[in-house]
Amino acid sequence: MNLTSVRNEVIELTEEVAAFIRHESKNFDRSRIEQKDSFSNLVSYVDKESEKKLVSGLAKIIPGSGFLGEEGTDTKSQNEYLWIIDPLDGTTNFLHGVPIFAISIGLRSNNQTILGVVNEVSHRECFHAIEGEKAYCNRDEIKVSPISSLNQSLLATGFPYYHSDKKDQYIDIIKTFLEKTHGIRRLGSAAIDLAYVACGRLEGFFEYDLKPWDVAGGAFILQQAGGTVSDFSGGNNYLFGGEICASGRIHTEMLKVIQEIWFV
Numbered sequence: 013m014n015l016t017s018v019r020n021e022v023i024e025l026t027e028e029v030a031a032f033i034r035h036e037s038k039n040f041d042r043s044r045i046e047q048k049d050s051f052s053n054l055v056s057y058v059d060k061e062s063e064k065k066l067v068s069g070l071a072k073i074i075p076g077s078g079f080l081g082e083e084g085t086d087t088k089s090q091n092e093y094l095w096i097i098d099p100l101d102g103t104t105n106f107l108h109g110v111p112i113f114a115i116s117i118g119l120r121s122n123n124q125t126i127l128g129v130v131n132e133v134s135h136r137e138c139f140h141a142i143e144g145e146k147a148y149c150n151r152d153e154i155k156v157s158p159i160s161s162l163n164q165s166l167l168a169t170g171f172p173y174y175h176s177d178k179k180d181q182y183i184d185i186i187k188t189f190l191e192k193t194h195g196i197r198r199l200g201s202a203a204i205d206l207a208y209v210a211c212g213r214l215e216g217f218f219e220y221d222l223k224p225w226d227v228a229g230g231a232f233i234l235q236q237a238g239g240t241v242s243d244f245s246g247g248n249n250y251l252f253g254g255e256i257c258a259s260g261r262i263h264t265e266m267l268k269v270i271q272e273i274w275f276v
Contacts, residue, residue: 062099102201118228128232156260165215172221206230
């Protein structure tokens with residue numbers, strides 16, 4: 013399989029779906045907002061229709077591939093390939109007119125990610141990478157920030173829909189990072205957080221209770237841009253384990269803060 017050709021086709025597909033999302037955002041019908049399983053976990057016809065468009069297009073790019081999508085698409089692979097997709101990461105932002113949301117796609121082959129695309133819809137920035145090559149934003153190569161100290165860093169995080177018995181520890185981690193960094197941003201899209209770390213706008217990102225479709229594309233792009241991604245213990249179970257710490261050159265410092273609080 014020619015990954016470069018696949019990447020180009022995926023980018024073209026996300027541009028088509030991004031155009032649909034931009035069009036719908038201009039006259040969005042708020043009466044068509046639905047709640048999933050909590051009052052703050054929302055979905056709309058735009059999410060659902062975008063996923064249909066993505067699944068239809070991706071199935072043509074690699075026939076027989078499987079799917080794991082946020083809006084319910086769960087299809088077993090007939091080959092070694094699995095697409096992990098979030099058709100609109102940042103739904104709450106979209107529904108409130110905050111222009112920070114993205115399409116996120118990761119492609120796995122034999123349980124290894126080999127392609128990532130994060131299309132930031134509003135600002136028309138498409139972050140992408142394939143196995144063995146560099147990471148890009150549109151046509152420009154991107155790399156993680158050269159900053160190597162926590163006290164010179166800007167971080168991002170998110171707040172989960174469901175607060176476990178670890179919520180107090182999580183707040184304490186945030187408090188500690190606020191004291192040790194230039195600040196923390198909450199953009200509302202994990203895919204964009206990871207893309208921004210990949211291109212050096214942020215030095216690090218951490219969050220828990222995330223799903224595979226939130227991070228599959230962005231985490232891979234970040235790694236190809238020279239960054240490090242792990243779970244809170246420093247292991248590799250960030251895709252399905254619900255914890256992620258992602259950074260450029262401050263990973264050890266970030267993990268030290270997290271581990272001293274999270275595992276108490």
